Amino acid sequence: MFVAEDCREIFSDTQALLEAIKRADKKTRQVHGPEVFLERAIFLSWYCEKGSCQFCYMSTQKERIRDGKRARRRPSSILAEAELLRRIGWKVAFLAGGYGVYPIGEIREMARKVHEIVGEPIWLNTGILSREDMSGFDESVEGVVGSVETVNKGLHRVVCPGKPLEPVEAMLDSAKEIGLKTGMTIILGLGESAEDLPALMDFIERHRIDRITLYTLNPHPGTPFADTPPPPSLYQAGVTAALRLRFPRLRITAGTWIDQLPNIGIVLLAGANGITKYPLFRMFGNRFGRKVEEEIAAAGRRVVGTFTDASRLEGELKTTFPEREEIESALQRYVLRIRRGCGPA
Ligand code: SF4
Secondary structure (H helix, E strand, O other), X not given: OOOHHHHHHHOOOHHHHHHHHHHHHHHHHHHHOOEEEEEEEEEXXXXXXXXXXXXXXXXXXXXXXXXHHHHEOXXXXXXXXXXXXXXXXXXXXXXXXXXXXXXXXHHXXXXXXXXXXXXXXXXXXXXXXXXXXXXXXXXXEEEEEEEEEOOOHHHHHHHOOOOXXXXXXXXXXXXXXXXXXXXXXXXXXXXXXXXXXXXXHHHHHHOOOOEEEEEEOOOOOOOOOOOOOOOOHHHHHHHHHHHHHHOOOOEEXXXXXXXXXXXXXXXXXXXXXXXXXXXHHHHOOOHHHHHHHHHHXXXXXEEEOOOOOHHHHOXXXXXXXXXXXXXXXXXXXXXXXXXXXXXXX
C-alpha cells in the first residue's frame, strides 16, 4: 500500500518520483486499459450565490449580476453543447452550476435530457444536495461530485470561506448510502503541499470516492490568485501517481488550461484516465487540439473521441424535445464558432 512515508519520498527524491510514475503507468494500463477520455463540464449558469471562493471565476461575477436567475443558460444552449460533445466523442464531466440558481426539479429535468442526448448517465456538481433531493434521481444520474478543492482545513477556511467542508462530506456520505457514486474536485496550487496528500487519501477512503478531478490552479484575473503560477507539472504528476498507486480503481481526471498543455503527457503516465478543462471552442481542430492528441499519443495512450476531426461536428439530432428547433440553431452557432477557430484542413 502507498502510505504517507511514500508520499514524502516522491516529493523529496526525483528517482522515487520517476519510479512511482513508472509503477502508476503500469497499474493504469492493467486496470483501466490504454484509453484516455476527453471530458468537459457543462455549466448550467454563470452565477453562484456564494461567490466567495478566492480562486473562482464566479467570485468575480457576483457583484456584476444582480439576479442570479438571469445568469442561467438557456436550456437549448445546454442541450446543444451536450449534443456537440456526443458528436465528437467527449464525456460530460458533470453538469455544473453555482449554488442557489436551480431548484432540484429543474436539475433533475436537465439531467434526464442530457442523459437522453449523450446516452450515458450524468454526474452532477451543483452544490449541496440533500438526501431527499438525491433520492428523487432516476437512472439518468450516476453520481454526485463534491467540490472539495483542498483537504487542508486551515487553507480551506481561507480560500473557500463560504463553503464549509462538512456539508460536502455529509452529501457524499448520503449519496453513497442511497446507491449513487461519488466524486470530488481538488485544485492543486492553492497553497497546500505534499504534506496534505495523506489527508487527501484519508478523505477518499472515508467517503469511498469513485472519481476525482485534479485541477491545477487557473489564475483568474480579478482574484487574489491572479498572479500565482499554476503548480509544477511534476507536482500534479506526483499527486496523480500517488493516488493511482494507493487507489488502483479510482477514476482520475486531470485538468489544466490551454497554457499548460505539456503537462498532459506526464499526468497520463502518472495514471490519469481523462483530461478536462480545456477551452473546446478555442482549441478544436487547430494546433492546440493537435497538441493534446500528440501528448496523449506520446504517452502511449489512445484518445477516445477527437480534438481535431471537424467532420465529426456534423450529425443528426435525435431528440423529440419541444425545444428541438432552438437546439438545432444553437448547435449551428457552436459549430460555426468552432469551424472559425479550426486550422487549415
Ligand atoms: S461555491 Fe463553487 S461556484 Fe461558488 S464561488 Fe465557490 S467554487 Fe465558485
